[in-house]
Amino acid sequence: MSELPLRAQLASVLGRSAAGLSRATGRGDGSVIGGRVALKVQPDLLGRLSRGRRLALVSATNGKTTTTRLISQALREFGAVATNEQGANMPTGHITALSADKSAVNGVLEVDEKYLPQVIEATQPAFVVLMNLSRDQMDRASEINLLAKKWRTALGKSNAHVIANADDPLVAWAGLGAPNATWVSAGQRWKEDSWCCPECGAHLKREADPYWECPECGLARPQTSWTIDNDADTLVAPDGQCIKLQLNLPGDANRANAAIAAATAAGYGMHPERTIERLREIKSVAGRYTSLVTMGVEVRLLLAKNPAGWLESFAVLDPPRVPVILGVNAQVPDGKDTSWLWDVDYRVLRDRRVFVTGERRTDLALRLETDGVPFEVADRVDEVLGRLKSERPDTTKVDVIANYTAFQQIRTAYGRVQ
Numbered sequence: 001m002s003e004l005p006l007r008a009q010l011a012s013v014l015g016r017s018a019a020g021l022s023r024a025t026g027r028g029d030g031s032v033i034g035g036r037v038a039l040k041v042q043p044d045l046l047g048r049l050s051r052g053r054r055l056a057l058v059s060a061t062n063g064k065t066t067t068t069r070l071i072s073q074a075l076r077e078f079g080a081v082a083t084n085e086q087g088a089n090m091p092t093g094h095i096t097a098l099s100a101d102k103s104a105v106n107g108v109l110e111v112d113e114k115y116l117p118q119v120i121e122a123t124q125p126a127f128v129v130l131m132n133l134s135r136d137q138m139d140r141a142s143e144i145n146l147l148a149k150k151w152r153t154a155l156g157k158s159n160a161h162v163i164a165n166a167d168d169p170l171v172a173w174a175g176l177g178a179p180n181a182t183w184v185s186a187g188q189r190w191k192e193d194s195w196c197c198p199e200c201g202a203h204l205k206r207e208a209d210p211y212w213e214c215p216e217c218g219l220a221r222p223q224t225s226w227t228i229d230n231d232a233d234t235l236v237a238p239d240g241q242c243i244k245l246q247l248n249l250p251g252d253a254n255r256a257n258a259a260i261a262a263a264t265a266a267g268y269g270m271h272p273e274r275t276i277e278r279l280r281e282i283k284s285v286a287g288r289y290t291s292l293v294t295m296g297v298e299v300r301l302l303l304a305k306n307p308a309g310w311l312e313s314f315a316v317l318d319p320p321r322v323p324v325i326l327g328v329n330a331q332v333p334d335g336k337d338t339s340w341l342w343d344v345d346y347r348v349l350r351d352r353r354v355f356v357t358g359e360r361r362t363d364l365a366l367r368l369e370t371d372g373v374p375f376e377v378a379d380r381v382d383e384v385l386g387r388l389k390s391e392r393p394d395t396t397k398v399d400v401i402a403n404y405t406a407f408q409q410i411r412t413a414y415g416r417v418q
Helices: 006-024 031-041 045-050 064-078 091-100 113-123 144-156 169-175 251-267 272-279 307-315 339-343 361-370 381-391 404-413
Strands: 054-059 081-083 106-110 127-130 161-165 180-185 226-229 234-236 242-244 291-294 297-303 324-327 354-357 397-402
Touching: 045 091, 045 113, 054 064, 054 113, 064 081, 064 106, 064 251, 064 272, 081 091, 091 106, 091 113, 113 144, 127 169, 127 251, 144 169, 161 169, 161 251, 169 180, 180 251, 226 251, 234 251, 242 272, 251 272, 251 307, 291 381, 297 307, 297 381, 297 404, 307 397, 324 361, 324 404, 339 361, 354 361, 354 381, 381 397, 381 404, 397 404
Parallel strands: 054 106, 054 127, 081 106, 127 161, 161 180, 180 226, 297 397, 324 354, 324 397
Antiparallel strands: 226 234, 234 242, 291 297
């Protein structure tokens, strides 16, 4: 990287100092405040910090933190990686991440869906990684078809190589706006937001999953070069090589994340077999999928922020004999509108013991009652554990599914587990 001008250097130093002070005083990890301070001094600092680097921007509704971590893990084979893999995914967090290691040539940045066009323009990345688009925080972000259109427009003005999930029609349509793309068949469990063609609005034809096409305008799923075989737990590379995944992160969604990560790492020159070896080392991501033991019970933490995310979490629950705790808040980072709860099918929980927590547990309780799911109300996870142990001393495991701020509150209560 070329040397930053003096003002940009000062901005970077002040930002790092603010971040360090935030961490030292226990106010947070410093990712946001550090970037805010730096931007006040040098408004175009993000672009300046990006020069001379080979950046990958990762964006999606679900899975972007995990995929950012996976790609970073793979690229550390080549040395230091500048990344915000803890999830501060707006420009302030990007500045903090890039300022933390100005010598790292490679960088992987998770990017909030709304900010992706802006960050593409500022950073001129080598790669843009796109995985899925579905409804999320509708009181903050735009309607997803408009979001996909903004992505498509931004990619059409960029020289970035797109690595994208061909199985999601909105993502594919956005990625088709780019001059170069690598297509991955990563799957799409949640289809409720993509029944209509993003090009002309006609009803998409989906006769054999994962293939889709529009019978009106001819838009169709791009030909893929990377494929996941979930039944065989295998990644099929462009040369036809089949690589066993055997990840320590659960579920089809994480197989999809790994496939996207392998395709991205290949763009940096890394062999997919070696990439998967490195990905197997990861057991949790910023608290997601972490298991911890408290009061003699193993508690596993799962994050689910929207209907698509809850569907994926239900798919990795332990057997029905294992109780589940559901937590829902509606703070600004979650989106204050909880009407999305009505898009989730909770009937899969009817055969297990369910507890509801969080600031909006009443909203969740009404939704469960409507789906005929028996539930019990609790204030905290430890309260549930105490109740279970008093009634059934042999209880050894509990799953917790929570949306963003509820998840962070639970995670913080256990010392911000990783």
